[in-house]
Amino acid sequence: MQDVLSLAAQNLLSPIVLFFVLGVFAALARSDLTIPEAVAKGISLYLLFAIGFKGGVAVSNNGIDLTLGMSLMAGVILSFVLPFIAFALLRWISQLSRTDAAAVAGHYGSISIVTFVAATSVLQSSGIAAEGYMVAVAAAMEAPAIFSALWLVSSGGKGRMDATLIREILLNGSIVLLVGSFVIGWITGAEGMAKIEALIVSPFQGVLCLFLLDMGLVAGRGLKQGRAVLRPGPLAFGVLMPVIGSCLGLAFALMIGLSLGGAVLMMVLAASASYIAVPAAMRVALPEANPSVYLTLSLGVTFPFNLTLGIPLYLAMASAIHGG
Numbered sequence: 001m002q003d004v005l006s007l008a009a010q011n012l013l014s015p016i017v018l019f020f021v022l023g024v025f026a027a028l029a030r031s032d033l034t035i036p037e038a039v040a041k042g043i044s045l046y047l048l049f050a051i052g053f054k055g056g057v058a059v060s061n062n063g064i065d066l067t068l069g070m071s072l073m074a075g076v077i078l079s080f081v082l083p084f085i086a087f088a089l090l091r092w093i094s095q096l097s098r099t100d101a102a103a104v105a106g107h108y109g110s111i112s113i114v115t116f117v118a119a120t121s122v123l124q125s126s127g128i129a130a131e132g133y134m135v136a137v138a139a140a141m142e143a144p145a146i147f148s149a150l151w152l153v154s155s156g157g158k159g160r161m162d163a164t165l166i167r168e169i170l171l172n173g174s175i176v177l178l179v180g181s182f183v184i185g186w187i188t189g190a191e192g193m194a195k196i197e198a199l200i201v202s203p204f205q206g207v208l209c210l211f212l213l214d215m216g217l218v219a220g221r222g223l224k225q226g227r228a229v230l231r232p233g234p235l236a237f238g239v240l241m242p243v244i245g246s247c248l249g250l251a252f253a254l255m256i257g258l259s260l261g262g263a264v265l266m267m268v269l270a271a272s273a274s275y276i277a278v279p280a281a282m283r284v285a286l287p288e289a290n291p292s293v294y295l296t297l298s299l300g301v302t303f304p305f306n307l308t309l310g311i312p313l314y315l316a317m318a319s320a321i322h323g324g
Contacts, residue, residue, distance in 0.1 A: 014125075016118055017307055019209040023216020024304070028224065035214040043211045045177060050200035051117060051135050052178040056185025057193045058132015067256060068133050071266070074252040075137040078270050079144035082248070083109040086241050087152050094233035096293065102152035103282045103289035107298040108241050109145025110274035111138050113174070114215060115306045117208060119268040122311050123261045130261025138269055139178045145274070146281045153286065215303070222292075222300040234293070238301030242271035246314050250321065260322045267314040272306055273298035 026033040035043075059068070086105035090096055096104065116138050123130055185192060249270030253263035275298045282289055 014122075015205070015209050016121060016212045020212040020216040020219075020304070020307060023213045023218075024220040024223070025216075027217045027220025033217065035210070035217065040211075040214045043207055043214070044174075046207055047117060047204075047211060048113065048174055048177045049181045050204055051113070051120075052139075052181025053185035053196070053200060054193075055132045055135030056182040056187070057189055058185075059136070059182075060186045060189035062132065067131070067258070068136075070256045071131070071133065071137050071258065071262075072140050074256055074266070075141045075269065076144050078245075078248060078252060079109045079111075079141040080148050081109070082245055082270065083145050083148035083152065085244060086237075089241060089244075090234075090237055093236055094231070096234070099153055099286060099289050100293050102149045103286050104237075104294045104297055105152065106145050106149025106282065107273045107275070107278045107294050108245065108302075109141075109148055110143075110278045111141045111269050112272035112274060112298075112303060112306070113138060113178070114211065115268055115272040115303065115311070116265065118212075118307055119265055119311050119314075121205065121208065122315065123264060126315070128261045128264070128315075129259065130265050131259060134262055134265040134269075135178065136182055137266070139175055139182065141269055142175050142274070146278055146285070149278075149282070150285055212307075215299075219299050219303060222296050234297055235301060238297045239305050242273070242302055242306055242310055243313075246271040246310070246317070250314075250318060253318075254322070260318055263318045263322050264311075264315050267318060268306070268311060271310055271314065273302040275299040275303065 023033075025031075083102075083105040086108040087101050090101040090104060091098075094101070116135075120130065188195075246267040249267040250263055252270075253266040258266060275295060279291065279295060279298075282294065283291070
């Protein structure tokens, strides 16, 4: 327990978390601090590009093996199964409608790329290496959860699944850039990294701080607008579900044989909740679902929990069970 508290304290005092807290404070205090939408989008594109490219270079350096294929399969299975667990838990501890519960559940099978980036930053600062191809696992986990959410409501005729929606999911800009950068990094390898290292290595942490500032502003506004949904049941779900997901992620990581760093990243992916790709899909497929419910839980509750306490907890759990 002491190790968890120590890791949590270190993470809470890291620049990325403090900038997130600053954003939340500014929003709740009704400050006029804003990040222009064009700048925020540019920062998002930069992070996706840098993460994908560095992951591809890591695979190029280390080569492809059976563990990579098993990791991708594990990610897809987790993304598909977790929404069913989340749905059952929500229906048990909350009074959300079937449609709202399914929409929320879909967010908890998909992933938060920013939480993933924050976890990689914590691992790097702790001197813990991780498999570079985990970024490919992150990309593979974006879409399956959306299909699960739609399946959960399809019996009532409320979900819409057609070729247009499938295309929008698979060709989502974040997925295309993440996977495309990964492939380019894989093809060009160390030589390609040497050419653009000054762009994607040294500035990365500073750009991430600005992005977390913007995420804090968004989360703070969501908390102000979504107070009506912050009842004990949904609130408990927003903290309990990531822990459940992380335990399943650790079980898969141990079965596959991932390193300590890889196990932590698998846990983080299984514990995070989407607030970009899935909300966009839900607006199209389940327009009757309440956005204030799923955005408040994913961005206003689970994201801050993972960023401040969750990542240190997952690292401590993996260290205790994995053994290094």
